[in-house]
Amino acid sequence: MKDLQQFIKESPSSYQTAWSIIDHLEASGFKNLDEKKPWKLKPGNGYYVLRNKSSVIAFRSGTGSISQSGFMIAGAHTDSPSLKLKTEGGSWKNGSARVSTETYGSPIVSSWLDRELSIAGVVNIKRKGLWLRELFNYEKPIAVVPNLAIHINREVNKGFEYNKQNHLQVILGIGKSDKDPLKSLISDYSGVKINDLGEMDLFLYDSAPGSFLGDEYLVSPRIDNLAMCHSVLSALLSSKPSDSTQVAVFYDNEEIGSLTFQGANSSFLSEILERISLLEDEH
Structure with missing residues (x-):
């Protein structure tokens, strides 16, 4: 719970949330991939892609073939209801x-x-x-x-x-x-x-940090949806390489309908999955 409390403190907007996620990914050995440049992937290694400074897709390449083992995908969103x-x-x-x-x-x-x-x-x-x-x-x-x-x-x-x-x-x-x-x-x-x-x-x-009521409840702003971001990120980082490619998706702009270049209704995820699949076909 204290990890979640700290994660929320580091993430006052979707932009800081994305970079907090990246900090945790890089600390665990995940490497950045640029959408505009060629990729080289190794089975079992971790990678991430940042879009618009506010959405992140992270994945660990599977050790098996995608045609046989596929993808395991979990998602959350980096934005929260607020005043702009x-x-x-x-x-x-x-x-x-x-x-x-x-x-x-x-x-x-x-x-x-x-x-x-x-x-x-x-x-x-x-x-x-x-x-x-x-x-x-x-x-x-x-x-x-x-x-x-x-x-x-x-x-x-x-x-x-x-x-x-x-x-x-x-x-x-x-x-x-x-x-x-x-x-x-x-x-x-x-x-x-x-x-x-x-x-x-x-x-x-x-600006007030989250606090605990006894040892049971965390009282904090932005629990929607940073608690889910933290859970998905923790699950990815604590998982060992598997036959399936593990994918964690952190979209921005869910609170306003997801209809942006970095939102869930964009082609962000499908493009990343397609690119991973095509790279496997080349080898």
């Missing part, structure tokens, strides 16, 4: 920096209010003339979506329905006035100018 930052149009109002959000997937909206939130995801940054797609994780509390005080909202305990457009603006604790507070925060943290920031995909997350 609208990275354009931040503002200052009444002395505070505000940024709008949108729901990603189907979060329980009320559970996101009055929490110490941080920001994670991916940011395109220009460094030395080159555009790089970098992981971003602020790590410490920097934001809150506040409830109104009870004397302002008397209906809050009577089944109050939060309006996703009006009630989910996040307040950033950046302490200085800037016409674009979110980009100012990211540029300061990343050590670049605002003009060197490009496209971003950023999410809020609860």
